[in-house]
Amino acid sequence: MRLTVLGGSAAGPNAGMGCSGYLVETGSSRFVLDLGPGTLPELRRHADFRTLDAIVVSHMHVDHVLDLLALRHALAYNPVPPPRPTPVWLPPGGAELLIRAAAPFDTCDEPDTFSRTVAIAEYDPLRPLPIRDAIVTFAPAVHNVPAWAIRIEAGGRALGYTGDTGPAAALAPFFLGVRLLVAEATLLDPGGNNPDRGSLTAEEAGALAAAAEAEILVLSHLWQERGYEASRIQAAASFRGRLELARPGLAVEW
Numbered sequence: 001m002r003l004t005v006l007g008g009s010a011a012g013p014n015a016g017m018g019c020s021g022y023l024v025e026t027g028s029s030r031f032v033l034d035l036g037p038g039t040l041p042e043l044r045r046h047a048d049f050r051t052l053d054a055i056v057v058s059h060m061h062v063d064h065v066l067d068l069l070a071l072r073h074a075l076a077y078n079p080v081p082p083p084r085p086t087p088v089w090l091p092p093g094g095a096e097l098l099i100r101a102a103a104p105f106d107t108c109d110e111p112d113t114f115s116r117t118v119a120i121a122e123y124d125p126l127r128p129l130p131i132r133d134a135i136v137t138f139a140p141a142v143h144n145v146p147a148w149a150i151r152i153e154a155g156g157r158a159l160g161y162t163g164d165t166g167p168a169a170a171l172a173p174f175f176l177g178v179r180l181l182v183a184e185a186t187l188l189d190p191g192g193n194n195p196d197r198g199s200l201t202a203e204e205a206g207a208l209a210a211a212a213e214a215e216i217l218v219l220s221h222l223w224q225e226r227g228y229e230a231s232r233i234q235a236a237a238s239f240r241g242r243l244e245l246a247r248p249g250l251a252v253e254w
């Protein structure tokens with residue numbers, strides 16, 4: 001299994017780094033988790049973006065989906081057309097949101113321009129989603145919109161991705177035994193006692209990885225202004241394994 005970070009910025013792109021996006025490659029599958037703004041150019045550096053097996057979206061926040069709009073144009077007007085539409089798996093309710101977001105631009109294009117290039121569908125978070133040899137499962141996150149944490153199994157290996165979540169989601173059992181966890185670490189300070197807050201501190205991200213017995217933690221959803229190293233230092237207080245900061249092109253294979 002191989003993970004390549006396409007971007008790891010929170011909410012809006014940091015200097016030189018797009019928002020959430022992760023390329024996952026297993027024995028026979030190649031797909032992307034989230035496609036936030038600024039991640040499509042990085043994706044093109046690592047894979048033929050026209051032939052992905054799927055794109056799976058954790059939740060419908062702009063920093064996790066915006067490059068889906070760019071992707072449609074990149075596929076529709078590419079001089080080497082894609083062989084088939086790219087399956088895009090959205091959370092429940094996501095299709096309507098995406099169609100509404102894209103509607104102002106669609107009037108400029110032929111009616112079938114985008115149905116030829118992307119196949120929009122919604123996953124059922126209660127059911128495993130197979131993508132070739134990979135099995136994708138979901139667990140509810142705690143965020144200010146419906147959001148899903150994601151686990152991927154393939155060939156006896158496992159990867160976890162928190163998406164965006166607060167600590168109340170208590171995701172350690174869901175991620176138990178993953179080798180690598182991509183965990184959001186938006187905060188350094190919890191900012192008071194709000195049990196339903198929708199983001200983790202770096203310390204909480206580290207504690208989650210430790211509780212899940214992950215060996216590698218990739219801290220993501222980071223603010224440049226908070227200082228990347230500050231996130232690393234804080235997470236290291238609760239996680240003793242290999243610790244990486246998300247950055248475009250960071251690849252981990254196991």
Ligand SMILES: [Zn+2]
Pocket residue numbers: 059061143164
């Ligand atoms: Zn979010």
